[in-house]
Structure formats: structure tokens, C-alpha cells
Amino acid sequence: MTLAERARRVIPGGVNSGQRSIPGLTDLVIARTAGSRFWDSEGREFTDYHAAFGPPLLGHNDPEVAAAVADASGRIGLTGVAVTEAEVVLAEQLAELIPSIEQVLLTSTGSEATFHALRVARAVTGRRLVVKFQGCYHGWHDAVSLNVISAPDRVGRPDPTSTGILPEVLDATLVLRFNDVAAVRQAFAEHGADIAAVIVEPIPHNVGALLPTEEFLRTLRAECTAAGSVLVFDEVITGFRHALGGYQAISGVTPDLTALGKAIANGAPIGALGGRADLMEQFSSRPGGPVFFAGTYNGHPLPVAAALATLRKLREQPVHEHVFRLGARVRSELAALYRRIGVPAVVTGYGSVFVSYFMPGPAPLSYDDLLANDTALFVGYRRRLIEHGVFELPLSLKRSHLSYAHTDADVDRLLEATEAAVTRTLAEGGPSDLVHVSTMGGAGAAAGASRC
Numbered sequence: 001m002t003l004a005e006r007a008r009r010v011i012p013g014g015v016n017s018g019q020r021s022i023p024g025l026t027d028l029v030i031a032r033t034a035g036s037r038f039w040d041s042e043g044r045e046f047t048d049y050h051a052a053f054g055p056p057l058l059g060h061n062d063p064e065v066a067a068a069v070a071d072a073s074g075r076i077g078l079t080g081v082a083v084t085e086a087e088v089v090l091a092e093q094l095a096e097l098i099p100s101i102e103q104v105l106l107t108s109t110g111s112e113a114t115f116h117a118l119r120v121a122r123a124v125t126g127r128r129l130v131v132k133f134q135g136c137y138h139g140w141h142d143a144v145s146l147n148v149i150s151a152p153d154r155v156g157r158p159d160p161t162s163t164g165i166l167p168e169v170l171d172a173t174l175v176l177r178f179n180d181v182a183a184v185r186q187a188f189a190e191h192g193a194d195i196a197a198v199i200v201e202p203i204p205h206n207v208g209a210l211l212p213t214e215e216f217l218r219t220l221r222a223e224c225t226a227a228g229s230v231l232v233f234d235e236v237i238t239g240f241r242h243a244l245g246g247y248q249a250i251s252g253v254t255p256d257l258t259a260l261g262k263a264i265a266n267g268a269p270i271g272a273l274g275g276r277a278d279l280m281e282q283f284s285s286r287p288g289g290p291v292f293f294a295g296t297y298n299g300h301p302l303p304v305a306a307a308l309a310t311l312r313k314l315r316e317q318p319v320h321e322h323v324f325r326l327g328a329r330v331r332s333e334l335a336a337l338y339r340r341i342g343v344p345a346v347v348t349g350y351g352s353v354f355v356s357y358f359m360p361g362p363a364p365l366s367y368d369d370l371l372a373n374d375t376a377l378f379v380g381y382r383r384r385l386i387e388h389g390v391f392e393l394p395l396s397l398k399r400s401h402l403s404y405a406h407t408d409a410d411v412d413r414l415l416e417a418t419e420a421a422v423t424r425t426l427a428e429g430g431p432s433d434l435v436h437v438s439t440m441g442g443a444g445a446a447a448g449a450s451r452c
């Protein structure tokens with residue numbers, strides 16, 4: 001029996017996240033990682049542009065991060081009482097780097113950070129409603145488990161990603177169109193006094209890359225301020241990857257709270273929630289704080305050591321310069337390639353993130369625009385890339401990432417492999433069964449309505 005078969009006997013679906021069950025790849029077993037590469041259990045080597053949905057900005061098994069974790073693990077374990085010096089130093093650095101952060105709490109995941117952001121927002125405002133945007137993902141908890149990658153007929157109405165969520169919880173989340181300033185103004189005009197929080201990925205990378213207009217982010221800030229609602233930037237992907245200060249440092253729009261994760265520790269499990277001190281002081285980590293906050297592994301010495309080593313390298317070495325240069329090269333050369341072979345495509349992204357949508361321009365502003373993407377070509381060429389040893393996740397709308405470990409030679413191979421894979425997919429066709437199928441599973445799949 002193969003490892004994948006053994007996995008399916010004892011792990012539902014054979015993987016430990018619904019987002020790792022990829023059609024066509026159910027027999028893949030990962031054996032090893034290093035730098036820009038991973039190897040499977042059959043010894044096949046892949047250049048990794050999926051990058052675990054984003055954490056390893058320095059590349060896999062970065063030697064300095066690995067050494068810091070090894071050193072910490074020989075020195076200090078989890079005690080579950082008080083605080084460690086490393087936690088203090090990390091919090092000081094986050095407060096120094098990220099404009100919105102006056103105080104910060106560590107979690108183990110991004111989902112916990114967004115969960116606590118919404119909980120504290122409801123607590124301080126005494127209000128019920130949360131606003132999110134179609135296409136944004138903020139983790140697995142109930143209040144935000146809706147309207148990520150939706151079927152066309154589910155856009156504009158609640159589209160839960162899971163069964164088992166109380167209808168009143170779903171009812172308390174308003175879903176608006178990203179970049180739609182008029183929709184934001186209207187929601188505040190109608191419900192402002194009941195809106196506890198607006199949560200947004202400043203660049204919705206969970207559907208590739210929708211770049212925000214300046215007016216959109218400024219409108220969110222202005223409406224939240226006017227209504228007394230809490231503005232939450234979910235920078236779990238954009239934080240550290242796009243800038244040490246997050247996308248807020250780039251956009252100049254400062255939220256009240258910021259959720260962090262992923263690239264903060266190059267792949268070690270850690271998240272953070274930070275922001276205005278008057279909000280953060282509501283948490284029960286402060287004696288008398290009314291908003292309960294706990295977690296056995298919060299501030300664990302190993303991921304904290306990984307975060308400190310990651311931040312040190314991001315500050316001391318030209319990591320952003322390298323990945324931004326490679327990203328700009330990938331985007332411009334992919335666009336030129338598609339023009340040359342006559343394939344309508346929009347190549348977009350930001351910094352180290354890139355994605356090719358197979359549709360006519362202009363660049364998409366909201367999820368609705370992405371419904372024009374040719375899913376069969378998108379998934380089909382990525383499946384063929386794997387045959388060339390290049391791994392971009394073969395799921396519609398998923399973004400790809402460059403790291404400090406990727407080289408120009410990697411990009412040369414990516415471009416060659418992309419041309420071959422796209423050309424062959426155009427000639428032979430892509431998988432028709434995945435066209436307009438939700439990749440979030442859950443409620444849509446259960447209701448037989450998973451087509452998007």
C-alpha cells in the first residue's frame with residue numbers, strides 16, 4: 001500500500017487541510033524541502049511557487065531561521081506562565097515596524113488573529129455586524145466562512161464555505177464587492193450604527209491578486225472612523241511579504257487592528273493580532289480585560305525564535321529588493337509571452353506574488369471580474385507545469401510566490417515551462433470538470449452547488 005493510500009485510511013481525504021486536497025494530486029506525498037525546491041516521495045524535484053500559500057519568503061529551511069530554532073529548542077521549552085524575553089523583543093519589533101500596532105498579542109495561526117479581531121471589535125462597540133468582501137479569506141471560523149471563491153449564482157448572497165454554521169452568525173456578516181466604494185458607503189448609510197468591524201485583505205490574494213484602489217482603502221478608513229467601527233486589515237499574506245510594515249505602510253491607510261501570520265516566521269506556526277492600545281487592552285491577558293484570550297501555544301519559544309530570525313534577515317539582507325525584482329521580471333515576461341503566442345491574459349500580482357488570469361483585460365477590480373477567467377486553461381497549464389518540475393498550485397485563481405531562494409535561472413525555467421504547458425493545454429484542452437467548481441468545498445459541495 002502506498003503512503004497516500006495509508007494516509008486516506010487514517011486521515012480523512014489523506015491530507016490535513018481541506019485546501020491541500022487538490023484534484024489530480026491526491027497521490028502526491030512530500031518528502032523534503034530546501035530553498036526554492038521540494039521533493040516528493042518518488043524523488044521527483046519541483047521548483048516551488050506555491051510556497052505553502054505564502055510563508056517561506058526566505059525559501060524553505062532557511063539556514064539562519066533553522067539555526068535560531070535549533071538554538072531555542074536546546075535552551076527553552078514551553079512553560080505556559082509569564083513571558084519570555086524573545087516574546088518581548090518580537091512584540092517591540094512588531095510595534096516598531098507596523099504603523100497600526102501599539103500593542104500586540106501572539107497566536108499560533110492567522111485564523112485565531114482574525115477571530116480575536118472580530119471578537120474584540122464586537123466587544124468594544126457592542127454591535128453585531130461584520131463587513132467582509134467577496135473573494136477575501138480570513139480563516140476557518142464561522143463569522144468569515146462565507147463568500148470566498150463563489151459560484152456565479154452565489155455572488156451577491158450568502159455563500160457559506162461550511163455547513164454547521166448558525167444562520168444567525170452568517171446573517172451578521174455583510175458581504176460587499178471589493179473596490180466598490182459606493183457599496184461601502186451604502187452599507188454604512190444603512191447599517192453604520194450596527195457595524196462592529198470591517199475586515200479586509202488589503203490585496204485579496206486568496207483569489208490571486210485584486211489590487212485596491214486608493215479611494216477604496218481610504219473610504220473604508222473614513223467610513224469606519226465616522227461610524228465608530230473597527231477597521232481590521234488582514235495582512236496574513238501581505239504582512240512582511242510586501243513590506244516589513246505591511247501593505248498599510250505602502251498604502252498609507254492605517255487600520256485599527258492588524259492580523260498577521262505566514263511570512264512573519266518563514267513557515268513556523270505563528271500569528272499575531274496588533275493595533276490600537278485601547279482595543280488590545282480589552283483582552284484578558286490584561287487583568288480585568290473582558291475579552292477572553294488564551295492559547296496553550298501562544299508565544300511558543302520555537303516559532304518566536306523563527307520570527308525573530310526571519311525579521312532580522314528581512315531587515316539586514318536585500319530580500320524585498322530580490323523578490324520584487326524577480327516578481328516584476330516574471331510578470332512582464334509572462335505578459336510578453338502570452339502576447340507572443342496570442343493568448344488573452346492578465347498577468348498581475350504585487351512584489352513577490354504573481355498570477356496569470358486567462359481573460360481579456362483590464363486588470364480585475366473585484367471577484368466578479370474573475371468569473372471571466374478560463375479555468376480549464378488555468379488549471380490545465382498548471383497540471384502540465386508539474387510535468388516540467390515547476391509547481392504552481394493547479395487550482396483556479398491561486399496565486400504563486402517567489403522567495404529569496406529563487407533565482408533568475410529558476411525564472412528562465414518557469415518561463416520556458418509556462419510556454420510549453422500553455423501551448424499544449426491550448427492544443428489538447430484542460431480539465432473541464434474543474435470549470436466553475438468551488439475550491440472551498442464545504443456547504444456548496446454538500447448542497448451540490450459547488451460550481452463557480
Ligand SMILES: Cc1ncc(COP(=O)(O)O)c(C=O)c1O
Nearest residue numbers: 109110111137138139236237261
Ligand atoms: C488572508 C488570510 N487570512 C487568514 C488566513 C488564515 O490563516 P491560518 O491558515 O494560519 O489560520 C489565511 C490563510 O490562508 C489568509 O490567507
